[in-house]
Structures are given as structure tokens and as C-alpha cells.
Amino acid sequence: MGLSEIEPVELASTLRDVQKFDTEILSIRREIAVLEDKHHLGELSSELEKARASLAEKEAELEDLELKQHKLDGELALLSEKISKEEEKMMSGTIMNPKELTAIQAEIFALRKKRDEMETEDLEEMVALDGLRQGSLEVSRLVEEVSSGLEAAREAYGRELEEKEGEVARLEAERDKLKVRLDPDLIERYEKLLAEKDGLAVVEILQGRSCGGCRIEFSRTQIDRFQHEEGIFRCEYCRRILVK
Ligand SMILES: [Zn+2]
Structure with missing residues (x-):
């Protein structure tokens, strides 16, 4: 013809x-334009980013505290060794001078006091470490949760996008069949x-x-x-x- x-x-x-097809196509294109928002991709991405940043922060904090505690444990071990040596010296019976013995006793007393303080600090740090580990675990669960939520949202978005693009292509083909007559x-x-x-x-x-x-x-x-x-x-x- x-x-x-x-x-x-x-x-x-x-x-x-032809106009009917184009109106329908335009309407689907408008839906496609807001499809990312519909599936909250932007929100979920920034939520994931925040959760990951928070996890990194917690892990860094944990690492610092673990290092600090490790150092404290080392110091405590040295101190205990020193106390043992002083005690041995006192008990050995080789020191006869009462002044010297009193001095050693005083030294042992001071060292023990110092050790008690450090042990208290050590305990406090262990409690803090437990809290941090717990917190870090919770944040890492949140990261997993948001991450799988985002993945599911991306999949749903992809499916819907493909469906809509397919529909647009079908309508365009129908429309173009009519257009060649013009x-x-x-x-x-x-x-x-x-x-x-x-x-x-x-x-x-x-x-x-x-x-x-x-x-x-x-x-x-x-x-x-x-x-x-x-x-x-x-x-x-x-x-x-x-x-x-
Ligand atoms: Zn008019």
C-alpha cells in the first residue's frame, strides 16, 4: 500500500x-524513571555505607583496645616476675640486715599495690572489650542484613526494569508498524x-x-x-x- x-x-x-501507544510508552518510561526510588535503592545503599563505616570504626576501636590490653598483660607479667624475685630474695635468708629487709618488704608492698591497680585496669578493659566485641557483632549483623536487603531490592528492581523495558519495546514495535503507513x-x-x-x-x-x-x-x-x-x-x- x-x-x-x-x-x-x-x-x-x-x-x-500511534498516540495511544506513545502515551502508554511515556507512562511506562515515567515509571522506569522512578523505579530506583520505588525499590529504595539509594536509601539502602547509603544505609549500607553507614553500617559499613560504623563497623570499620568499631573494629578499629576493638583493635586499639586489644593492643592496649596485650601491652598491659605483658607489663603485668613482668611485674609479677619482679615481685616473685623480690619475694625470693626476702625468703632466701641471705639478707640479714633488718633495714634492707624492711626496704624489700616496702618494695614488695608497693609492687603488689601497683599490680592490683593494673589488674583492676585489666579487668575494666576486658569488660570494655566484651562490650566492643558485642557491639561490633551487632553492627556486622546489621551490615549483613542491609546488604542482603539491598541485594533483594536490586534483584526486584532488575526484574521490574526488564519487564517494563520489554513492554516498552513491544509497544514501540506495535507503534512502528502503524507509523510506516504515515x-x-x-x-x-x-x-x-x-x-x-x-x-x-x-x-x-x-x-x-x-x-x-x-x-x-x-x-x-x-x-x-x-x-x-x-x-x-x-x-x-x-x-x-x-x-x-
Ligand atoms: Zn489546542
């Missing part, structure tokens, strides 16, 4: 159908309007008298023309293509 052979009534209905100049005009008029290039003449796009009522002469002619018209106000 040649281009010139298309009847005015068919031309109008073809354009109307004159290239008309297609150009249609596409330009589609872009300029927010996706609405072809509109109906409402009740035979006003534009379905801009809603302006036509003159008597125009209305008569619509009644007696077939095919497509043009709104002199918004320039959209009019169909009956």
Missing part, C-alpha cells in the same frame, strides 16, 4: 493509535509536537467543538469544517493534531 493511498478516516485512526513529514511534525507538548501530539475534538489539548473552543466555521470533513485537523492555538 502506497503512502498516498491512506484514506482520511484511516489516517486519523492511525494517528490516534507520511515522513507528518511523522516529523508528530514527533516534534510529542516532544514539545509533554507527550501529547494528537488530541480529540471534544464534543465536536473544542481542542482536547488546550481546551479552547473553535469558531463556528471550524466546527462546521469538522462536521463535514474527514481526516486530521490542526488546532490553531496549541498546534496539536486534531482527530474526530
